[in-house]
Amino acid sequence: MRTEEIGIFENETACDWLYKLEDREDLSLVMDSLDNVLDVEDDYLEAFEAEEGLAAAETVARLKGEWGMRDASTEIVDKWVEEYKITPTKNLIKKSLAVVARIQKAPSELLELQKDGKKFDEWKNVLDDLTERLKR
Template identity: 30%
Template sequence: MGTWGPGSFENDDAIDWVAELESYSDDGPIIDALNTIIDRADDYPQPLDCSVAIAAAELVAAQLGNSHEDCPEEIEIWVEGHPAPSATRIAQARQAIEVILAESGLKEMWQDSDEWEKWEEAMEDMLSRLPY
């Protein structure tokens, strides 16, 4: 995985997922990305799946008007044409991030780096932008 920073969009997997958004008219890719993590919570989700789920959670936050300052334009464009997320989708986004923070391959990767605290802060910031 090409990673150049702890931000949600500072890796190839998230950027690739975002690039494919324009080809989807529904929220299927968001549901799939979040559910992949939720469904594998007990199976130690891998970094690629985690990175994609983080991008999907950022999209949900953007739908709520809580975009991160580094949110790609593709997400902003996608959000303009879609309604606000349901309470269920917001809960799924929160749950996926909580799973990633609890125990995942991505968390382990960041714990072993000098930017662990920045990554953890980025995840906590995202949770703050996904209200209950």
């Protein structure tokens, strides 16, 4: 079940997203992923879009120097951030914050899946941590 892991990059969708990021030298994938979540507005947000949006928001936090947890699941993004050293704009940070907030607002498939899982509080803590790092 996809709710067993709570880390931003601990799911298949985010792992696939990271492999796409490796092939980019700019923020186009990050911006597209954030926009895909925000373009849903109040319609139903699919889990895969939410997971890609969280991966993008986490990338923005790391570009700001707010690394958070670093482990094997973050190795690709960490290497990419260190290689390209792109400074995110205030607008990109604002979009990232909006994405994290939208994912936690119904209707959101990922929110539903996490609420049905055993680690909802831990997942919520991961998103709260991401939000705080984006705000710093």
